[in-house]
Amino acid sequence: MPALVLIGAQWGDEGKGKATDQLGGRVDYVVKFNGGNNAGHTVVIGGETYALHLLPSGILSPGCTPVIANGVVIDLGVLFTEIDGLEARGIDTSKLVVSANAHVIPSYNQVLDKVTERFLGSRRIGTTGRGIGPTYADKMNRVGVRVQDLFDEKILRAKVEGALELKAQVLLKVYNRKAPAVDAVVEELLSYVDRLRPMVADTGLLLANALDEGRTVLLEGGQATLLDVDHGTYPFVTSSNATSGGACTGSGIPPNRIDKVIAVVKAYTTRVGEGPFPTELLDESGEKLRADGGEYGTTTGRPRRCGWYDAVIARYATRVNGVTDFVLTKLDVLTGWEQIPVCVAYEVDGVRYDEMPMTQTAFHHATPVYEYFDGWTEDITTARTFEDLPKNAQLYIRALEEMSGAPFSSVGVGPDREQTLELRPLL
16 A cells, blocks of 8 residues: 655645645555644644644544654643644544654744844844754754653753753853743643654654555655755755655655655645745735735744746656645635746746746846736636536646646645645545
């Protein structure tokens, strides 16, 4: 049975949560392999809206085992608040499994994240201030705190002391902020141990055994391709690998066990935070897309920057991730437009680019080359097959599919679980 990877093809917020939920009833494990509570998924089931930040979307599918794998960084306070919120709404979270190798976010990294971003001023990255970046930096610097460290107080204290030895000086002497005391940090982290311990496992082994037993594993990425720390629009990126390669390192599942890579792409484009965005609309059209699409961050509430579909970055996502299937979302938001522009290439200093420019400078100066498609006015939210869609909507989908480099297997025509057209089986 397969291991499937599901990632975002743009700058995030494409609707990965809904796509995961769509598959959730047919998979045995849903695995979050990167990121932390700096991004969220919104899932609508029977008119009920669930905003997930740290938990895998599979938590909403009965019979599915949700896994927070080693590539994730975990704010334990957020984790248990989110669990309590779902439990209060009648959702069973007892199957959740957490990797012993996942890193936790100590309070000092949240402080450092916020003051650093303020200090950068106009050069800010646009982080969420939740300590994600500093925790990944600690991981690479080999001074991070892992879940398993909480079960050995001596090791935990030594790691916190080691990390704070430098960070306390930086906070005080650079940012004029006092760092949390070692005892306070250790005490807070230890307060979660009793509740955390039953959830923790060797998730790499768990998932390998599941695949050997014929189970289906879905690896769910946070953020998206253009926010990947290596392959995104650096430095305006996240601090982890949100592409399909990150699914392997972030879960312990090797590449030769991945059967399919599903990329979620919105029928237009959005991004949050700073950084270049060639198709961004800074006029009433952008405001209309934001209003009609409800484009505000699930985790932060920040208004998203909005623009037209960018086929150049879709092709890039296909190449970088090895995309086998696209899931197109929010097609219904485009209802009512007389014409719908699609970016098919860029122009930089008079030179046409059909693929992503090599340098940040070129991408920053890229202007979109548009093709225009006739829109539609019919309500498509009740469509349940491709043939139910207006002719112009069908033509739009097929044009995007041809430009993007991989088949469109699913199309979303509304936020609810049932408002999805399956053009070909994803599983």
